[in-house]
Amino acid sequence: MRGAQTLTPASLPAPVWVVAPHPDDEALGCGGLIAALGAAGREVRALLLSDGGLSHPSSPSHPRERLAGARLAEWQAGLAELGVPAARTRTLGLPDGELHACAEAITRGALAAFREAPPGTLLLPWARDPHPDHRAAWAPLLRAARAFPGVRLLAYTVWLEERGDPADHPRPGETRPLTLDVRPWLAPKRRAIRAHRTQLGLIADDPRGFSLPTSLVGRALNGTETYHEVAPQEVPA
Template sequence: MSPRGAPIQGDGTGESDWLASPRLRAVPVTNLAQLIGDARRLVVVAPHPDDEVLGCGGLIALAVEAGMEVRVVALSDGEAAYPDDPHWTGQRLAPARRAELIDACRALGVSPAKIVHAGLPDGRLRAHLDKAAQLLAGLVQAGDAVLVTWARDGHPDHEAAADATLRACAQVGARCIQYPVWAWHWGDPRQPAFLEGAAARLPLPQAAWDAKQRALACFATQTGHCTPAPAQPILPAHVLVRFGRDFELFLP
């Protein structure tokens, strides 16, 4: 696992190593009802637009299919993804990523009216932790199931988002469930840190998997399928393959 707040570098752990991991294969299987219990509503918190689909796009699709209300909260617009790219400045990237998130949520069955764009600074969520926790405490209700990136995910914004969400859930009496994103990049398949405690694997039926892949394709600025393409897209093929599995992992 990376040091807390370390930048994402290199290709990370290969997908073939994860798929060969006995520890990962041994994770207990769950289903939607078991995972979220008697929650009346699902709230998904993402540090940046795309994290919600990467980590739990299949779960979102399943919840929508089950008739649950789903809200998505993007704490930042992900505007600092390409600080050295002369075209994809923050001013241009922020509205592009907001639009991508709207399209991705539609692909999962979530109405744009159910999306909250918090607009906190990308890359600096830790400095705005109190504001994020206050915002979430005003959005989350007792009895909600709230999903957020893992508190040790190896990305500073992901970890700050988890800390803010855990604080808000404790304040209002909601249940928090975490999902890894960049932990797959940093993790050691022989001793995955996110499998030290309870973990559950949610199989994705074909329809939910298809919806997730359609949603991921909406993030053209991150996959590099945009014009002009970033020199080093955030989600190249070797990263996306980790989210093309037929299951998702959760830390209840």
């Protein structure tokens, strides 16, 4: 990305909290960085907002409760591949697809989780990442982040390159773009993504079921991760 600076994982203040609206966002958006942070001895913690229970609404084999349980197990398995043990994960269990109606619960839940280990750095989905749940998480998470002065805020993207409009991309000067060469971490990142088997065709009995686009997975494994740093004081209240 033009004008982007190089991100040095070891320079990020710890603990680094990564917030995922759905299980798999952390692996797709920041799997390389999470693995690199672990290798650099930085503590990484993860917070999952939704139950992920909406990806296969008509599956006889995976009614919502079973699907949500499977996705939680996949999330923790994927994070373990990246060096984050289950003991450093927290979940809010909010309804997948309805985060727009959960602003207060996101702020309250994130605050409670963050207070256990005050974040030095927060990785969160970009404000205009084109998925309604991702967008809905932005403002409530920033409200929670305000309780931790000096926290570094790095936005990651999942759907932006796949289906974003030009207006969804950060405008020049709106963020500080940072790129990370994640080629040394592609093996664990690939394993972390592959842990999300329900999102990769495992459930065959739902014609309306979701599957991660091959193009999106390919982009996530292209060897570079881009982050958009925002300064807390520049974020509108």
